[in-house]
Amino acid sequence: DTAVSQTPKYLVTQMGNDKSIKCEQNLGHDTMYWYKQDSKKFLKIMFSYNNKELIINETVPNRFSPKSPDKAHLNLHINSLELGDSAVYFCASSLTSGRASETQYFGPGTRLLVL
Amino acid sequence: KNEVEQSPQNLTAQEGEFITINCSYSVGISALHWLQQHPGGGIVSLFMLSSGKKKHGRLIATINIQEKHSSLHITASHPRDSAVYICAVLYNFNKFYFGSGTKLNVKP
Numbered sequence: 001d002t003a004v005s006q007t008p009k010y011l012v013t014q015m016g017n018d019k020s021i022k023c024e025q026n027l028g029h030d031t032m033y034w035y036k037q038d039s040k041k042f043l044k045i046m047f048s049y050n051n052k053e054l055i056i057n058e059t060v061p062n063r064f065s066p067k068s069p070d071k072a073h074l075n076l077h078i079n080s081l082e083l084g085d086s087a088v089y090f091c092a093s094s095l096t097s098g099r100a101s102e103t104q105y106f107g108p109g110t111r112l113l114v115l
Numbered sequence: 116k117n118e119v120e121q122s123p124q125n126l127t128a129q130e131g132e133f134i135t136i137n138c139s140y141s142v143g144i145s146a147l148h149w150l151q152q153h154p155g156g157g158i159v160s161l162f163m164l165s166s167g168k169k170k171h172g173r174l175i176a177t178i179n180i181q182e183k184h185s186s187l188h189i190t191a192s193h194p195r196d197s198a199v200y201i202c203a204v205l206y207n208f209n210k211f212y213f214g215s216g217t218k219l220n221v222k223p
């Protein structure tokens with residue numbers, strides 16, 4: 001069973017569209033994260049949620065909105081997609097702390113290409 | 116200036132060699148992570164440490180808080196260790212900074 005899963009794996013879309021990426025973990029973890037990896041392979045944290053509460057919210061455009069319906073899911077919704085949003089988005093989870101001081105388990109990534 | 120600097124950026128080694136990857140940071144940290152990103156893109160968390168040393172199999176991670184420096188060592192390297200190794204530091208429990216990664220290629 002996949003511990004942290006993301007859907008879709010690949011997403012190709014037009015500029016201006018709205019899209020969502022879903023993340024689910026079956027580890028019973030309380031905390032989930034979203035990361036963005038750009039074309040230069042540089043990783044950057046975007047958000048973290050602990051038990052459905054927003055803990056880390058880095059400076060990302062308002063077009064990005066995380067949604068956590070329950071602690072096993074953290075979805076990322078992106079409005080009005082721009083070319084610069086093209087990247088690989090990774091979801092991760094950790095056991096308890098929302099402050100990233102624990103081992104994290106990563107999903108396989110979602111490769112987003114905006115045309 | 117990046118808060119986290121890794122060296123070297125690229126590293127080629129022969130199978131069996133002892134490998135060291137370095138990470139220096141400029142802020143007081145809460146924790147430091149070492150991540151491994153496979154050629155296929157998947158990311159695995161190797162270590163999280165805030166002091167001292169941790170060992171897992173052939174991998175050893177050390178951190179010196181006073182010198183703001185961490186090292187990742189791989190003993191008896193193997194081609195399957197070929198990957199990008201990323202250092203990430205947690206500052207003040209809510210700021211997360213990543214190094215640019217060290218690309219390791221171990222040749223048989």
